[in-house]
Structure formats: C-alpha cells, structure tokens
Amino acid sequence: MNIKKGDNVYILSGKDRGKTSKVVKVLPKSLGVVVEGVNIHVRHMRPRKAGERGQKLSIAAPIHTSNVMLVCASCKKPARTRNVRKNDSVARVCVKCGAVADSISVTTS
Numbered sequence: 006m007n008i009k010k011g012d013n014v015y016i017l018s019g020k021d022r023g024k025t026s027k028v029v030k031v032l033p034k035s036l037g038v039v040v041e042g043v044n045i046h047v048r049h050m051r052p053r054k055a056g057e058r059g060q061k062l063s064i065a066a067p068i069h070t071s072n073v074m075l076v077c078a079s080c081k082k083p084a085r086t087r088n089v090r091k092n093d094s095v096a097r098v099c100v101k102c103g104a105v106a107d108s109i110s111v112t113t114s
C-alpha cells in the first residue's frame with residue numbers, strides 16, 4: 006500500500022472524483038482509506054431520550070486505495086510512486102518529478 010495517513014490524495018472515481026484531500030485513516034487489511042470530506046455518508050440518528058431531536062451525522066466512509074492517487078508535495082500533481090531502495094531505507098519517489106515523498110528505514114538483519 007503506497008498511501009499513508011496524512012497524505013494528500015486525488016480522488017479518481019466516485020461522486021467525489023477530481024477532489025484533492027487529506028487521508029485521515031488507513032485500513033491496510035481492506036486496502037481502504039478514509040479521506041477528509043470524501044465519500045460522505047449521512048447517518049440518521051434516532052432521538053435517544055424524550056424531548057431530544059434526531060440527528061443527521063455526516064461520516065466519511067472508506068474508499069479503496071486504487072481509487073486515489075498520491076499528490077506529490079513538490080510538483081503538486083497526482084502521480085504514481087516508485088519505491089526506490091537506498092542502503093537500508095525505501096523511499097517513495099514521484100514518477101513525474103523524481104522528488105522523494107518520504108523514506109522508511111528498513112532494518113534488514
């Protein structure tokens with residue numbers, strides 16, 4: 006999975022296609038990501054106590070990682086990433102401009 010929490014992503018499909026927003030949660034098991042303001046579902050809550058009103062809660066539902074693309078921090082374009090290995094770390098590199106998005110240190114023993 007090449008998307009992480011805090012990444013800016015471009016939405017490729019669904020009703021929010023074309024939007025750019027921030028990843029708030031990553032669900033590695035289901036390859037899902039929850040993106041701020043994207044795939045909003047309205048949950049209707051019944052009143053719990055007498056006199057209380059029901060509510061509509063807007064909740065962002067997860068979307069599949071294949072439907073988002075990382076937005077490069079340096080060229081500001083949605084781009085694929087390539088994993089480049091340097092010594093003991095793996096860097097996510099933007100395919101378009103070659104900027105390093107971040108690098109993760111991998112300890113090989």
Ligand SMILES: [Zn+2]
Nearest residue numbers: 077080099102
């Ligand atoms: Zn770039």
